[in-house]
Amino acid sequence: MRGKDVRLEDVVMRFGSFTAVQQTNLTINAGEFFSILGPSGCGKTTILRMVSGFIDPSEGRVLIGGEQMNGIGPAKRPTALIFQNLALFPLMSNWENVAFGLEARGVAKAKRRDRAYELMALVGLQGHEEKTPNELSGGQKQRVAIARALAVEPAVLLLDEPLSALDLKLRQYMRAELKEIQRKTGVTFIFITHDQGEALTMSDRIAVMKAGVVEQVDTVDNLYAHPRTPFVATFVGENNVLEGKISHIQDGFAIVETQQGAIRGINQDKATIGDKAMVFVRPERTKLLNGAALDNTFEVDFERRDLEGAFVNLFFKSDTGSIIVHEANLGQHKELEGRAKIGFNASDAIVMRSGELSDE
Amino acid sequence: MNSLIRSYGKGLTGIFVTLTAFWLLLLIILPQAFMLDQSLWSIDKDDQLGMKIDRAYSDLGLLEYDAQQATGDTNPAVQEKIDTLKEEIATLEAQETDPPREYGLQNYTRMSSLHFSIFVKSIFYALAVTVLAFAVCYPVAFTIAKLATPQRAALLMLGLIIPYAINELLRVYAWLMILDYQGVINSLLAWMGVVSFADKTWIPFLEYPGSVFVALIYAYVLFMIFPIYNTVETLDKNQLEAAQDLGGSVFLTHWRVVLPHAKPGIAVGCIMTFMLSVGSYSVPQIMTRGKSGDWFSQLIYRQFFETQNWNVGAAYAFSLVLVCLAFILIMMKVFKVGIRDISK
Ligand SMILES: Nc1ncnc2c1ncn2[C@@H]1O[C@H](COP(=O)(O)OP(=O)(O)OP(=O)(O)O)[C@@H](O)[C@H]1O
Numbered sequence: 001m002r003g004k005d006v007r008l009e010d011v012v013m014r015f016g017s018f019t020a021v022q023q024t025n026l027t028i029n030a031g032e033f034f035s036i037l038g039p040s041g042c043g044k045t046t047i048l049r050m051v052s053g054f055i056d057p058s059e060g061r062v063l064i065g066g067e068q069m070n071g072i073g074p075a076k077r078p079t080a081l082i083f084q085n086l087a088l089f090p091l092m093s094n095w096e097n098v099a100f101g102l103e104a105r106g107v108a109k110a111k112r113r114d115r116a117y118e119l120m121a122l123v124g125l126q127g128h129e130e131k132t133p134n135e136l137s138g139g140q141k142q143r144v145a146i147a148r149a150l151a152v153e154p155a156v157l158l159l160d161e162p163l164s165a166l167d168l169k170l171r172q173y174m175r176a177e178l179k180e181i182q183r184k185t186g187v188t189f190i191f192i193t194h195d196q197g198e199a200l201t202m203s204d205r206i207a208v209m210k211a212g213v214v215e216q217v218d219t220v221d222n223l224y225a226h227p228r229t230p231f232v233a234t235f236v237g238e239n240n241v242l243e244g245k246i247s248h249i250q251d252g253f254a255i256v257e258t259q260q261g262a263i264r265g266i267n268q269d270k271a272t273i274g275d276k277a278m279v280f281v282r283p284e285r286t287k288l289l290n291g292a293a294l295d296n297t298f299e300v301d302f303e304r305r306d307l308e309g310a311f312v313n314l315f316f317k318s319d320t321g322s323i324i325v326h327e328a329n330l331g332q333h334k335e336l337e338g339r340a341k342i343g344f345n346a347s348d349a350i351v352m353r354s355g356e357l358s359d360e
Numbered sequence: 361m362n363s364l365i366r367s368y369g370k371g372l373t374g375i376f377v378t379l380t381a382f383w384l385l386l387l388i389i390l391p392q393a394f395m396l397d398q399s400l401w402s403i404d405k406d407d408q409l410g411m412k413i414d415r416a417y418s419d420l421g422l423l424e425y426d427a428q429q430a431t432g433d434t435n436p437a438v439q440e441k442i443d444t445l446k447e448e449i450a451t452l453e454a455q456e457t458d459p460p461r462e463y464g465l466q467n468y469t470r471m472s473s474l475h476f477s478i479f480v481k482s483i484f485y486a487l488a489v490t491v492l493a494f495a496v497c498y499p500v501a502f503t504i505a506k507l508a509t510p511q512r513a514a515l516l517m518l519g520l521i522i523p524y525a526i527n528e529l530l531r532v533y534a535w536l537m538i539l540d541y542q543g544v545i546n547s548l549l550a551w552m553g554v555v556s557f558a559d560k561t562w563i564p565f566l567e568y569p570g571s572v573f574v575a576l577i578y579a580y581v582l583f584m585i586f587p588i589y590n591t592v593e594t595l596d597k598n599q600l601e602a603a604q605d606l607g608g609s610v611f612l613t614h615w616r617v618v619l620p621h622a623k624p625g626i627a628v629g630c631i632m633t634f635m636l637s638v639g640s641y642s643v644p645q646i647m648t649r650g651k652s653g654d655w656f657s658q659l660i661y662r663q664f665f666e667t668q669n670w671n672v673g674a675a676y677a678f679s680l681v682l683v684c685l686a687f688i689l690i691m692m693k694v695f696k697v698g699i700r701d702i703s704k
């Protein structure tokens with residue numbers, strides 16, 4: 001394992017009077033596939049540039065493998081960055097692209113050529129060595145960029161939304177490919193994306209950012225099962241939201257008075273009676289009921305039904321927009337009309353103090 | 361052509377094509393063809409021609425006198441002699457008024473060794489100016505294009521252009537004043553006590569060919585900076601960062617990434633600077649005031665306007681055109697750029 005850990009200690013980044021990254025503490029373990037997930041403009045690239053050394057934080061320290069990195073330029077850091085637009089050198093052949101880092105280190109031509117060919121084989125690009133980047137497809141260019149970054153044997157590989165330019169099929173394929181390369185090399189990957197699906201499928205852990213603030217750092221499972229803020233709850237996966245005021249608190253559960261009646265859920269924030277609160281419940285934990293009742297049961301107007309292949313999304317009207325019921329498509333389609341009874345268990349619902357939601 | 365007709369109709373297309381053809385003919389083909397023609401012939405003037413005509417006239421006078429003496433029976437033999445002599449005079453006079461042109465390469469091959477050495481020297485100097493201008497301009501162009509903030513880049517560009525609003529002659533005179541015996545630099549040196557005007561120990565900058573270099577570089581920098589700036593500008597900043605991230609030194613980054621990208625601009629800049637400086641007349645004329653060796657352009661000027669030998673002048677001028685063409689071809693070869701890249 002040649003990956004190294006990365007630590008941000010009380011890091012703040014300001015551009016003039018604008019604070020792009022608020023005080024942040026973040027530890028990324030050696031050999032981890034770590035994603036930074038957040039909407040556009042939230043400061044993801046800024047964090048990456050602080051780790052790679054293109055900018056130094058206004059406050060705080062960046063450590064890689066325990067060594068203080070402030071003031072050290074990108075060339076001297078054990079990192080390699082894959083740019084959002086890849087930034088391949090279009091006038092060099094692909095192997096020369098891959099070998100550029102070795103050329104910079106004074107490796108003899110024959111030797112660096114061999115190494116470049118090896119790396120291109122590693123990323124599955126045999127036979128394309130003498131072509132130029134512009135003669136390759138999007139996915140192939142991607143792999144040249146990966147090979148070029150790996151050539152300098154970085155301990156930390158930084159990837160700035162490298163898959164966003166690819167079409168869906170290729171993106172899914174490249175996700176698996178990246179994961180495989182990460183497993184083979186043991187390098188720490190810091191992967192930036194605004195696609196939560198991408199982050200969930202690839203990462204060991206994820207940091208979710210919003211407007212310069214890291215809202216939550218957690219494993220993929222925890223992030224999905226236990227979102228800590230309303231933003232994370234709605235940005236990562238889908239969540240149904242019901243709003244109201246807390247009327248009762250009991251045994252770690254809270255009861256929220258909503259337009260749909262009193263709803264019980266886990267009192268995650270330890271909120272108190274009278275607080276404005278939101279109840280979050282995943283669409284797959286929300287059930288269309290016929291007869292049997294769950295902890296929270298209420299009636300809503302049916303809106304429409306979207307078929308997503310293996311799954312069906314049923315939409316119901318509520319005061320805060322739509323409530324979605326996510327059902328497996330078992331071929332037992334019933335026509336729905338008018339009012340329907342839906343519900344969910346209190347242990348599947350999370351109550352948080354009201355806050356900003358993701359607008360996606 | 362067909363697509364032109366489709367988008368603009370026959371009438372407009374006709375006008376476009378005619379105008380282009382006219383422009384080509386008027387600006388490119390006609391003057392060069394004229395120059396080429398002029399350079400390819402010479403008049404082999406017979407120095408004795410005037411004397412021969414004079415002698416023939418006096419012979420004619422004598423014969424006519426003889427003919428008059430022999431009144432009555434006019435001697436047919438004498439009359440015949442008079443006729444042939446008159447014919448001879450007519451051809452001689454025709455030769456004088458409309459001398460026969462002798463076509464050939466003599467104007468080129470007969471260049472004196474002095475002129476030829478000036479020719480070679482001028483080319484060499486122009487090459488040196490081009491190299492120096494490139495050395496000065498590349499860092500400037502790169503800095504403006506990639507390191508300065510957009511506002512500062514615009515200001516710098518403006519600063520570079522403003523001097524060009526002034527007539528070229530005045531700009532060169534400014535340098536003359538700077539480099540003159542009692543010019544700005546010598547005054548500064550005198551003030552520092554290094555030289556003294558009274559003892560005439562000033563540094564005679566203007567007598568060095570370097571002064572022409574300085575003025576030529578100054579006169580033509582923009583033609584080097586602009587094309588390079590334009591190409592460097594289009595380089596993706598991420599490529600510079602990628603090179604830096606991979607550990608590329610400043611030299612390697614420029615050698616492998618920036619320079620290859622800027623090739624077309626460099627080629628254009630070098631071609632323009634070379635052509636302008638090899639053909640520059642006013643700059644060497646003003647800067648040397650005849651004190652250091654001739655530039656070839658001055659020589660050409662003299663062939664036309666002092667020696668009045670247009671044929672040799674045309675041959676010299678055309679030699680320069682050939683050199684420029686050769687330079688363009690060499691640049692295209694060296695920089696592996698095509699006409700297409702250059703005309704961009
Ligand atoms: N050099 C800079 N000068 C001034 N402001 C900057 C600079 N770099 C980034 N910013 C600002 O900082 C904020 C965060 O930028 P950043 O590039 O980190 O966003 P991001 O999360 O990567 O977004 P995206 O997903 O769109 O790439 C933005 O509002 C941006 O305008």
Ligand SMILES: [Mg+2]
Binds near residue numbers: 044045046160
């Ligand atoms: Mg970004």
